[in-house]
Amino acid sequence: MTAPVVLVVAAGPGVSGSVARLLAADGYRVGLLGSDAEAVDELAASISDDPDVVRRAVVDATDVAGLTGELTQMARAFGRVDVLHFNPSAYRGKNPLEVTVDELLADVAVGVGALLTSVQAVRPFMSAGGRITVTGSVAADRPSPDAATLGVQKAGVRNLVTSLDAHLRGDGIRAVSVTVRxxxxxxxxxxxxxxxxxxxxxxxxxxxxxxTEVPYDG
Known part of the structure; x- marks a missing residue:
């Protein structure tokens, strides 16, 4: 099949689901990966019951081997990846004096590290014109002390997007983070x-x- 493909990491009922449905309506085949089986199944059902149009997988974004395997299998089944949408982040209601180093690193693994896993897995299936999109947040610029790790994640993932774009643009693949303000x-x-x-x-x-960073102010 020649129809374009979008893979969505941390697929669920919010922004990621809306991205999936919007691109599906534009003719994209859709791969949904998320940790909540019920949410992934409901989203898939809202798009199509055709397995050639929608594929799904339940996986923890911090499981490097698991996420890599599921993305690779899905990309191979579709035969290509045109858009990778990355949505994960971890919310932890702790201030900077409460959060531990281990907790900070665990959250960064969700909101930043999993993007590395995702891009490394799908890169062999992307060609010129491919796009990597990330759901960003104003927390990158105005972090809340009540959720100290979220701002670190969003600042880090924006930085990583910039590096990925610089590395991949010579191959015609671009990356962008949309800062939701x-x-x-x-x-x-x-x-x-x-x-x-x-x-x-x-x-x-x-x-x-x-x-590489586009603000959305509404």
Whole structure:
């Protein structure tokens, strides 16, 4: 099949699900990977019951071997990867004097390290025109002391996106992080669907003026 493919890491009912549905409506085949089997199944069912259109896998984003294996298997089954959307982050309600080093590193493994795993797994299946998109957050710029690890994750993943883009752009593959400067809501400018539309638009920006970080202010 020649239809384009999007793989979504940390697929669920929020922004990641909206990205999946938006691209599916545009003719993409969709691969969904997440740790919550029920959420992954519900999202898949909302898109299609055709296994040639939607594939799913339940996997922990910090399981390097597991995530690599599932992504590789899915990419091989589809035959290509055109968009990799990375959505994971870990919320821990602790301030900088409460959180331990082990907890910080565990959360960074979710919100940053899993992007490395994902890109390394799918790179053999991406070609010129491929895109890597990441759900970013204003926490990268204005971290909350009540959730100290989240800002570290979001600043780190934005930095990694910049490095990935610099490394891959010679092959025509680009990476972008969309900084969501507001709280997700069921109505208004920060619904998952509107944020997803901003992510898709960022993936389709003109390469001549490519930005690796695109703010979404609603």
């Amino acid at each position: 507001g709280a997700l809501a069921r109505e208004g400018a920060f619904t998952p669907d509107r944020v997803a539309a901003a992510i898709v638009a960022a993936a389709r920006q003109d390469e001549a003026g490519w930005r």
